[in-house]
Amino acid sequence: MLDSTIKSQLAEYLKLLDNDLEIIVSVGDDEKSKEMQEFLNDVASLTPKITLKAGVLSRTPSFKINQKNKEFGVEFAGIPTGHEFNSLVLALLQVGGRTPKLEPEIIKQIQSIEGKLHFTSYISLTCQNCPDVVQALNMMSVLNPNISHTMVDGAVFTEEAEEKDVFAVPTVFLNDEFFSSGRISIEEILEKLGKDTTVDVTEPFDVLIIGGGPAGASAAIYSARKGVKTGVVAERIGGQVLDTQGIENLISVGKTDGSSLANTLENNMKYNGVTIIKGTKVDKVTKTDDLFELTLTNNTIVKTKTIIVATGAD
Template identity: 50%
Template sequence: MLDADLKTQLKTYLEKIVQPIELVASLDDGEKSRELEGLLQDIAALSDKIAYARRDDDARRPSFAIARVGTDVAVRFAGIPMGHEFTSLVLALLQVGGHPAKLDPAVADQIRDLEGDYRFETFMSLSCQSCPDTVQALNLMSVLNPNIRHVAIDGALFQDEVEARQVMAVPTVFLNGEPFDQGRMTIEQILAKLDTGAAQRAAEAIKTKAPFDVLVVGGGPAGAAAAIYAARKGIRTGVAAERFGGQVLDTMAIENFISVPYTEGPKLATALEQHVREYDVDIMNLQRAEELIPAGADGLIGVRLASGATLKAKSVVLSTGARWRNMNVPGEQEYRNKGVTYCPHCDGPLFKGKRVAVIGGGNSGVEAAIDLAGIVAHVTLLEFDTQLRADEVLQRKLRSLPNVRIIVNAQTTEVSGDGQKVTGLVYKDRVGGDTHRLELEGVFVQIGLLPNTDWLKGTVALSPRGEIEVDGHGRTSVPGVFAAGDATTVPYKQIVIAMGEGSKAALSAFDHLIRTSAPAESATAAAA
């Protein structure tokens, strides 16, 4: 199951295990069970602290538990955790084996203090780049607190259960048999839902913070670069982010980041946060900004958060990024994550053998259709314009696929369903005016991005597209406020450009601080 190179790398990691563990399998006579057994036997052979046993004591097969011998500490996988989940498997082996996780001690204590019985089930897919964060968070929580149990379930292998529980997006998490949440979640986000007092305690702590020299709002590539460049100047720097990593967390393959031939969004997001944490930067995660308050008599700019707390700073860098654009048609929100989805890599495997539509004929839409064509029964791509806008090489590939239909001049007008899931889509022919209905089970929306700037309307000058207007130095219309990245009018929304703009905005903010503080300092010196 594992090649020689991977075995060598894994063996090195497994040397960190300090407590004996057992891999306990539940198998049937199928091919996937034989694959899983081979994988577990390979792993057990790499360490004298790992044993393998087959007990067939779990209803889901193939599945296995990683259990710390002589204790209640265990995590479970239903399926074969390869692909994006291989890292989750390695971390589970190490953590169940007693290797300490990199976690804020206060957060670890908060997990240990949770009372009650928590039985989590996470439906994921091996091609989902968003799923590992959720799987790893819940696995670690189950290692730290014996009241917490977690199983990660490969939806592609357990289609009957996916259908029965109406799972149409990953990751989907159930708690004690009831829906808990969907989408990428960190430990802090999960704790915020379980420990209802956590958000209020965080807000109270934020209220006591001293003013920052530079406050960065947003934690994507632009925000991370701004924080690093500001901190390197030796000034007090803070970052308030709804989720550190931003849109990069939802990006699959990255092949145009200069000097790095290939990486993936979640990996890059982790590297960004680790780099920022090497400096004296106060990172405040899970904090959504709701209002920008221009400087008053005290010379401090305010940023009011959704929690009710307000942060103060001498200068601010806005780097709030962008989000997926919605179609804004009836049924879209009603059936979101019930057939309407925005991530073909994440949710594609859940639609195996079904009929789906992709909305959008740009590079993202055509790439999504190509990927989905290898999984689903049929793909219909609908483009509003008179022709596809994707690169020609992608169009040629798409047109060569036998289970793809392309419709241009198509205006989607409605997503229909039976109250529980998508059953079809209605579109209008923009040439003839006729209305048509497609019978299908999934709709993948790929029509671009919208800047996250709604909260700035009436405060900062915005373009007709809602982007923050900036000059060549990243300055906005509000003194002391700078902006960078996909939320601004700077053209070409690319990671490398966002990083450069974030760095520039931080340098401009530093220059602003020098120039605005110099007269006061000079006056003080003259008086002395």
């Protein structure tokens, strides 16, 4: 089922597994179950660190990724190919012991969540915004044993999706109640759960950029590289890039998609030490004697010596 190029790429990634994995596979006699079994056989054939074990999960076909002697809450009800293939690779590596690439503060917030939370995300394999949501919920499940997540392919579990009135993907349910529809970041999930994800902005910035699209990210990286204290406020890191499917006119890459480019912009800003304040907007700007004072829609006040406006078409 997996072609030889994908197999050799995946085999390379699987060399990074720190622990042995056991995948619990819940399959029946239907065609989709056969496909899933074949897919997982292919994955397991690439490393001795993965074994498959037949089991019964709440949906068939589905599978759950555990460490050999430790249960985790990461389940896939559907074959994660297409845009979800990366979600599978990351889930295997993270359940296998690789720490998710998140800010230490965000990891702390996730680990402090108490009470059992089970997320179900309804996705489609062609949806561009779904992998980020699936990956965010999987990371949360890996980091906190109170949290579990099942990705459900709406094209396989059509009746269930209809019963739940899922009209758009991704749609997320928490403990069987509607939670969110559309792209949502890990910070926004935490905020909806009542966690405080605000970054420390007590000290004024030298340069504050309003907007986190390509223009804002470029301005931020260039400012930070000059050694000045730089921050970015943006509702969405990536801006219009997030609404873009195939991008083919960047001279440094053959082809990319909006979600990957937005992640690269965010990672490059972090790498260069830019403070990112996202999921909120600048509502008001006032000028004091030597500083600008920006009031954000989440009521945070941020001070800065200079402002660069890069709000794109908004």
